Amino acid sequence: MSSRLVGFEELKSYGDDHIICVIKDVSRSKIVATGSMFMEKKFVRSCGKAGHIEDVVVDSSARGMQKGLALLKEGSYLLEEGAPPNSGNTRKTKGSTLPRGSTRSPNFPRTLDVSMKGRRY
Template identity: 60%
Template sequence: MEGSEGQNFRVRKLEMSDKSKGFIQLLQQLTVCDSVSDKEFADRFGEISSLGDDHVICVVEDDRSGKIVATGSVFIEKKFIRNCGKVGHIEDIVVDADARGMQLGKKIISFLTDHARSVGCYKVILDCSNENRAFYEKCGFKQKEIQMVKYFT
């Protein structure tokens, strides 16, 4: 994929080497994400990888800089309802502040929704802030109901 400034971007699944390409720093632009040691990263990467298609993290790498400039994840919930259906849950979408406006967020959402569809999900859902609502509507999502949360501190 070519960006508007001639940059080449690749959308792909997360790899072990992505920690050194700024993956954790990118997540820090989204929310609280303390430093993660190489061992912690390797352990969590192995844990997620062992889930196969049930938990996929995708990234966009800028081939020119070698940096990860966007990411998102989808995990698959297996249900009894809807004939033992599956639902994709999209989480942790972030595009680097310096790479916004290049349609990378749409590429991430497309990658994740295509994955959910390919593994048989009947729907894909996500939570977002009011500020991001218009973006997700452009990606084909619509508001339904409300979100509730309870944090364990």
């Protein structure tokens, strides 16, 4: 098994407190942005949960189109709502921050399929 596949399976095994979001340009079938979100219990907060958004990366072909911002908004929403990555939420979910015309994948990693026709979010 390749090291990438092992790493992917490890991330997948973390459960509902770890979310990987990707934005895919459907016209090119290419991932153009990705980000990691996770929850952890903090001892200093009486074991309350704290959310973290890390490793937000946008491909050079998609920069300036607010893809990173879309990931930050979606990650914030998912962490606030406590939505597990495989919940299959749709844009109709109250408070969703998905760009119009986008869809959420019910699979891991969370995928936002978007058209890259120069739209800003």
